[in-house]
Amino acid sequence: MPELPEVETIRQQLEKKTPFTVKKMELSKVVKSILKDREFNPEGKTISHVKRKGKLLDLHVDDDLHILSHLGMSGGWRISKTKVLEKHTHVQFCGSDKKGKPLFLAYVDPRRFGYMYFLKDKSAQVHLDKLGVDIASDEFDAEYVHMILKKYPNRQLKVHLLDQSFFAGCGNYIASEICARAGIRPTRRCGKVTKKECADIVRATGEVLNPIMESNGLTFSGGYSDTSGEKGDGVKHLVVFWQKECQMCGGEVKKITLAQRGTFYCPKCQK
Numbered sequence: 222m223p224e225l226p227e228v229e230t231i232r233q234q235l236e237k238k239t240p241f242t243v244k245k246m247e248l249s250k251v252v253k254s255i256l257k258d259r260e261f262n263p264e265g266k267t268i269s270h271v272k273r274k275g276k277l278l279d280l281h282v283d284d285d286l287h288i289l290s291h292l293g294m295s296g297g298w299r300i301s302k303t304k305v306l307e308k309h310t311h312v313q314f315c316g317s318d319k320k321g322k323p324l325f326l327a328y329v330d331p332r333r334f335g336y337m338y339f340l341k342d343k344s345a346q347v348h349l350d351k352l353g354v355d356i357a358s359d360e361f362d363a364e365y366v367h368m369i370l371k372k373y374p375n376r377q378l379k380v381h382l383l384d385q386s387f388f389a390g391c392g393n394y395i396a397s398e399i400c401a402r403a404g405i406r407p408t409r410r411c412g413k414v415t416k417k418e419c420a421d422i423v424r425a426t427g428e429v430l431n432p433i434m435e436s437n438g439l440t441f442s443g444g445y446s447d448t449s450g451e452k453g454d455g456v457k458h459l460v461v462f463w464q465k466e467c468q469m470c471g472g473e474v475k476k477i478t479l480a481q482r483g484t485f486y487c488p489k490c491q492k
């Protein structure tokens with residue numbers, strides 16, 4: 222599943238191709254299950270830059286239009302000099318690069334859990350406002366974490382970290398890894414996390430995200446590739462997730478299930 226680092230990689234690759242004017246748009250026969258809302262037609266309009274909040278890509282179009290794209294389980298964007306003929310291509314923007322040569326931006330999604338909206342500013346904001354602070358942004362600091370944990374003192378830390386309305390972009394393996402590097406058990410009640418530990422959570426988040434972002438995101442079984450079809454190799458940075466031995470102390474990693482999600486932790490390193 223594409224997680225925040227993979228989405229950020231795609232954002233950067235798409236951003237490099239802006240401004241991009243959509244000359245023609247091609248849609249698959251089953252695009253309805255992905256393209257939920259269409260308040261405008263992108264044809265003839267220009268994608269000026271590409272932002273991101275959590276795992277939601279926000280392609281700014283002209284002055285006040287947005288293409289919001291969530292990759293779901295298996296979605297991805299392709300950037301190609303020739304038309305993308307890959308199976309499961311649902312949305313394809315045909316246009317040209319800065320030098321006027323043909324360029325294609327295509328959304329490919331075999332499992333179709335992803336979704337997309339073409340929205341005017343007001344409706345786009347409604348979607349963006351549902352998301353909390355992006356965990357890769359500067360707003361994600363110890364004070365914010367402390368305030369949000371205090372709101373739900375009885376929730377387990379890892380379960381709370383997965384709540385996108387507070388921690389946008391925090392996926393399952395990221396949450397496990399943050400708890401590990403912060404030295405806190407995933408089952409700890411939020412009310413029992415100290416202010417100092419909130420600073421540890423922020424530090425840990427940077428430690429988890431930065432190396433993975435630099436290696437173009439993770440690769441998990443099921444297959445995930447970025448816009449050029451390249452696979453990342455971030456797996457080596459994980460300290461507990463899908464590990465038998467803790468990569469911090471060498472001790473045995475425990476696996477439990479929290480809120481139906483596989484959760485990994487080290488009983489020695491995490492209190």
Ligand SMILES: [Zn+2]
Binds near residue numbers: 488
């Ligand atoms: Zn350990």
